[in-house]
Amino acid sequence: MRTIAERTAKSLLCGLALLACLGGAISISAQAQDYPNRPITLIVPFPPGGGNDAMARIIADKLSASLGQQIVVDNRGGAGGVIGSRAAAKAAPDGYTLLLGHTGTMGINPSLYTNPGYDIRKDFAPIGLIAVMPMAFMTQPGSPYKTVADLIAAAKKEPGKINVGSSPKGTGSHLCAELFMASAGVNMNLIPYKGTAQSLTDLVGGHVAVACNIIPPAFGNLKGGTLRALAVTSAKRSSHLPDVPTVAESGLPGFEADLYYGLLAPAGTPRPIIDRLNKELRAALAQPDVQARIANDAAEPMSSTPEEHGALLDRDETKWSTLIRKLNLKID
Template identity: 60%
Template sequence: MRAEFSRRRVLALAAALAVPTAGGAAAQGGGQPAGQSAGPQPAGPQPAGPQWPTRPVTLIVPFPAGGGNDAMARIVADKLTGALGQQVLVDNRGGGGGNIGTRAVARAQPDGYTLLLGHTGTMSVNPSLFAGAGYDPRKDFSPIGLMATMPVVLLAHPSFPARTVADVIAAAKAAPGRISIGTSAVGTGGYMTAELFKASAGIDVTLVPYKGTGPLMNDLVGGHVPVAFGVLAPALGNIEAKTLRVIAVMSRERFPLLPDVPTADESGLPGFESVLHYGLLAPAGTPQPIVARINAALQALVKTEEVAKRIRAEGGAPLTSTPEEYAADIDREEKKWSALVRRLGLKGD
């Protein structure tokens, strides 16, 4: 471990020296506990210099294609390609509830050529849910910035009789253990929302985790599982075609894309909330000028009407942040979800 740490520091220093800054030195970005500072920083984003990027950048999505993570990644990858002057390639590396792809980025060289599409499940749930996750969200990454939030929704096959959250809870209490609720992989936002739902409502239901959102949606549309927690992106077409129905959104306020759909809070489960946060990260030790340049490009593109419209069309809400704000967000969310993991004694496979 010590040899690996030294190697990473040497690599980071070499990369920093290759990227000129206004003051002649690069400050390491990310990896700082929330509320702490790495020292005085130059005002505003610092140029990363002509040396970076000189070749394509890989954006790893730690889930199969077709889900909310994949949708968010492809929205920004296209525009970052233009902003950075090099192609940003999306690389789907699913498996292990998102751990495999996330761990790959944690171990990658901190040179700006490997980025991660992070979300609440991988950054704030998995480290406590999986004993062998293999990464620390606070130490192994340099947060770049948030790009969107997306509420989890409770979806149902049209044949499922429940129309409200209160109906689902009543049905579950009338038939303990007999109602199956589909989710995406263990550790993802949909899965953890289902666990939180069970605990908050005090019900006994059978959770059915799928390896990816695509297979989950296929079985839900086919009626093989009657109800599921998931994100909107892969379900929108079926919702419009009325082959799926939305019972409730898990945000505190109604979602603009579904103004007629009630929240869980107002339809049977007061105070309930589960919203996913999406952002970009790099390996810890990535030079600060590179982090700053990507953050500036990310904030600019998310604020455009074109990208904001695409994010909303995928069921999300545009959101920007500084690297420090994203680090604080990860810290808050990790504390929330790890507390649930400990309280319920949850363990990933």
Template identity: 65%
Template sequence: MYNPMMPRPLDRATVCRGNAMEIKQRAVAIALALLTVLGIGNAGQALDYPNGRITLVVPFPPGGGNDAMARIMADRLSARLGQTVVVDNRGGAGGIVGTRSAAKAAPDGYTLLLGHTGSVGINPTLYRNAGFDTLKDFTPIGLIATMPLALLVHPSVQAKNVGELIGLAKVSPGTLNLGSSSKGTGSHMCAEMFMQAAGVKMNLIPYKGTAQTLTDLIGGHTQVTFTVIPPAFGAITSGQLRPLAVTSPQRSMLLPDVPTASESGLPGFDVVLNYGLLAPAGTPKAIVDKINQAMWAALADEEVKKRISADGAEAMSSTPVEYAAIVERDLTRWADLITTLNLKVD
């Protein structure tokens, strides 16, 4: 007989719904707890960072522009972050070896890469097996500086500006020898882009390095080159070489009287080498932001600006997002040129 005072037995469906609700509530609670722990972990990681030595990988041998830029930043970041930043030169294969090793490092902020247009913007497309993907394997931290190249000619060349040089090359195609550094360098790629933009053909002669390129240009064995300014500065001021233009949108502080390529006969021509810092992909945002803040402080220092300027570059700060856009733009523009000209290095 039914007794209204007795609890009514639950049917099976009601029990199942109750169990499902309890499981769901527990799952939500666990998820919220994990998010809280992860958030605290990331924040704690940033507060604790750095608590040891930081390695700044330079994928080129000591003595070049990449090495100089890295040492300027390592010195100031050490002071700002309170831990030693050590420059580690890992040269080989035009920057491939060092960049590849940095991509495989732990994403904990203790291995950074000195990025350069050549190593992270050109190499991934130029080399058949670069072994890394800049966009997938790295997290951009910030821009350090931009560096123009100078268009130099031997004094015997009958051209006083870029427009006249283009005219000369069109009248006598294939008679001018254009020396450059080795394949894939800024010097080589700038020369290729210039010829494409100007619609001219010169005999491109790649050398192993800048020193040999300049020696043959001074000797009259070649007539034209694109190079960074500091190694050629003495030859320019002594009259051994004549600068026709710089490749940046603005004039260089080292050569204030030399016009830009746009001013001198090739409107819109703009090639600069970008330097910046990157970390392995997956590095916590809090750590990336902390390094970026230290970079801003370092690059605001007048002494740092002077040292960077003396190396032919202009100090430039950026957010991680802004530098990521610069890296992506470099990758796109150089990939387009490399593909169009079918340039590849094994």
């Protein structure tokens, strides 16, 4: 039987542990109530001027106003988004460093790069989705391929003969084309260009028969009739091209290859701060001017809970990593 002294000592230790827990909870609560009390850095892991930068600035403007503190966009381009994402993963988990996440950095790079320096499931806390952008398979207006079914039939008849343009290897555009070929069971001659502009120029000129590209750079061609969209890669039709079917509707059920944008924080960021940021982000995405600015980039606003954001990241990374391993793609 334990002595009174032993029981007293144990009670004291339990009490001290409880006080420590309560103190930590109170500290986190106080930190969240005081948040934010200084400017917040939003890392964009790409140079200024692109889609990621535009999306970040749309959100930064609104969150700066609602949070009462400036959100400073910090462009840290390099290595396809790896450098900036790695920096965000290693930042203090206090809510003062955030990351603009993208399909490339969250879904593709972890498997594409030999050592990305971050793990999307261990190093980040999802805050919420911002938008989704579909890609599209495009061709010339006089092309014999009127539908995706036509393209698949032709590819099966002449394996490796149809030239398909895309962005550089490892990008969303390139992997979209690879996913299409894998899903349809066809072999086409994939030609990766250094950039979307060159790919579109060769497509308009007839040097490639088909291309998989994001919609914004091709929007003028699509509306002007110098290019024709066969199908969009999203699960549902794009509001910007409502008459264009999805690839899934066109004979490949379940096909989906969207580009997602979302807001993340370093893992360990207190949940009350995550919840506050999610609340303000969702409020911003509900505003007509934000929706209009996102629509200008041919994207669709897409709000979510942190859990929904995390689930999508998990599904997306699983899908692309499976394909990357199958293709044996690696960047050192």
